[in-house]
Amino acid sequence: MTDSAEAARALLPATFSAWFAGKGWQPRAHQMELLSRATAGESLLLIAPTGAGKTLAGFLPALTDLTRRGKIPPGSAFTGIHTLYISPLKALAVDIERNLMKPVSEMGLPITIETRTGDTPQAKRQRQRLNPPDILLTTPEQVALLIANGEAPRFFKDLKYVIFDELHSLVTSKRGHLLSLGLARLRRLAPGLRTIGLSATVAEPMDLRRWLVAQSAGEENHAGLVTAPGGARPIITILKSEERVPWSGHQAKYAMPEVYEAIKQHKTALLFVNTRSQAEILFQELWNINEDTLPIALHHGSLDIGQRRKVEQAMAENRLSAVVATSTLDLGIDWGDVDLVIHVGAPKGASRLAQRIGRANHRMDEPSRAILVPANRFEVMECQAALDANYIGAQDTPPVGDGALDVLAQHVLGMACAAPFDEDDLFAEVTSASPYTGLPREKFGRIVQFVAT
Structure with a gap:
């Protein structure tokens, strides 16, 4: 173990050490290194494979600091949020709340955690401004709204950590450009804040390291880097259908009987498609042949929030055999009993494929299993190219680029x-x-x- 990891172990409160021991776990070296360096005041990028405990690593500095601070006594002066967690997906923020609350409640930590997304009722948002939680889990759009409020200096004055999950997917779009400007404002409101970026697939780590910290004219600054060893290699196959593969089309209806058989042979399968219309059509196709009445659900961004939450809860409780989904579930969702990912249509990129197949066996030491289902004959070549790129570890995330x-x-x-x-x-x-x-x-x-x- 490195010296920094040894020092971090000394930083870990007894409550945390006892919780790890009670689970039969040992903190991983990269988790302890990040804790040590972040506690010392460094902003960091953590690159780790799926299932390596990135989320816990990112939150450890904040959780330990809040534990030492203790609960704010009633009647004390206004205290702003301590930690801001920013996710690219509303579902991911909700999933993190569920998975983070479990260790917090098991350890009895005096920490409040809440989400704030486009689904959050207005009354709750107003209450959060008046009585902020210690940790706020939110999305880039909500950050833009929060800093545009006249009460932002008061709300963010005590901010110590900003955690960016799936950072690679946040920074390369206009959404990421707006978030970078929001981070610049947060640094002005809370000059001592530290940033922690979490990512599993990175083509150019230095781009992300620069993004995490303030830049100055004539001088390049960058965050520190923590890496974790690679996990088990995924097992990916391309469906060899007995049916005739069409020359055109994007629905892959020809393969639905074979997809259905694959679902029956596994505990829980995630079926990823590229558009919402595909999701609706394939969900209907599966129900038409669902002679065993398997519990199969649908998840995409246009569904009612109540329906989406029901599906997410059922997934968390392992009550579903399959979910047909779009990109709403392709980042970071931690459901360990998903043992198969089926990608219908070409994945449109090696990094995107790696993210999606990582939803199966969300553990570092077990291989993810995935089946690629080409919707037409031309997509057979695209699927093979994506498969080959995955096996050599190629990444194709676009560069950060100049701000729009x-x-x-x-x-x-x-x-x-x-x-x-x-x-x-x-x-x-x-x-x-x-x-x-x-x-x-x-x-x-x-x-x-x-x-x-």
């Missing part, structure tokens, strides 16, 4: 809603965000004028 100007305009408007600002001060803040480091001052001024007029 329409996103910057949106952020400038949000900051104007929060409070009056000095243009030079806001420019300095914006250019501390990695995607906007090279933004010319003249162009920023034009953006401000565009928003103003």
